[in-house]
Ligand code: SF4
């Protein structure tokens with residue numbers, strides 16, 4: 001039985017009652033070919049990144065009266081100004097989790113200052129191609145994973161099953177384990193490669209190979225399920241939000257519906273689960289966790305669809321973005 005979990009280990013003590021996925025910055029020092037963000041976004045920091053200090057940000061979460069799991073992703077979160085101070089402030093009353101490439105020097109400070117009991121999980125992306133550009137890149141990565149592992153953090157290394165890297169995966173995983181890393185998880189690539197849409201384009205053999213290396217039971221579902229929850233009640237917007245670097249809250253990764261700006265003290269969640277207004281749940285992990293069975297009335301569904309359409313300008317849908325979306329697919 002693997003120790004892999006995306007939940008808090010153990011059942012005693014306080015637990016988060018809400019979660020926010022905060023894309024806190026744009027900047028990243030890597031340029032992975034499969035990155036969702038794109039070169040332009042990764043090279044220039046978001047103008048609102050670092051606008052508020054750690055105490056102000058933690059205070060905004062405290063003011064909601066809830067205990068949060070603040071999941072931080074970027075860009076590369078460790079490049080956020082005073083990032084370890086921010087984690088220290090947040091973990092006084094809340095929990096955190098991270099997606100990171102573990103490439104920066106302040107990882108050691110994080111390991112020394114932050115309590116593993118307040119960190120739900122650390123997902124350390126392996127990103128082999130980017131690491132190999134520096135002769136010691138892979139060693140530095142392994143060293144940091146081992147430090148965090150030793151301190152008791154719930155850390156796993158994510159190996160993205162990008163089609164071009166698949167044939168190297170077995171050897172790479174074996175190597176990482178031989179160096180003492182306990183949890184290496186194959187993470188399903190979702191996106192376009194050579195005009196094909198993945199995971200649908202993986203062959204049966206490739207899928208079986210990937211299952212062997214997936215520690216997360218949800219990966220099999222990600223690989224095989226068409227994720228369309230249109231009309232089903234979903235607790236995103238109530239117990240879960242996406243937050244952009246400015247603090248704007250959205251319902252989920254797919255939705256444009258707004259819920260205020262948490263970092264300006266404006267937070268207006270739904271009071272009951274609202275029906276999903278979309279035919280493609282682009283981040284299935286969100287749907288798996290927050291959707292429940294049941295049907296909403298036609299009027300309620302129509303209302304949510306309308307809300308969704310009205311929200312388009314909120315995320316700056318532009319012709320350029322539409323062009324990029326089309327280019328990726330053809
Ligand atoms: S490390 Fe993550 S954010 Fe940075 S380029 Fe790679 S995938 Fe993108």
Ligand code: SF4
Nearest residue numbers: 229234252276281287
């Ligand atoms: S089912 Fe998926 S797309 Fe629909 S609201 Fe929930 S998380 Fe968003």
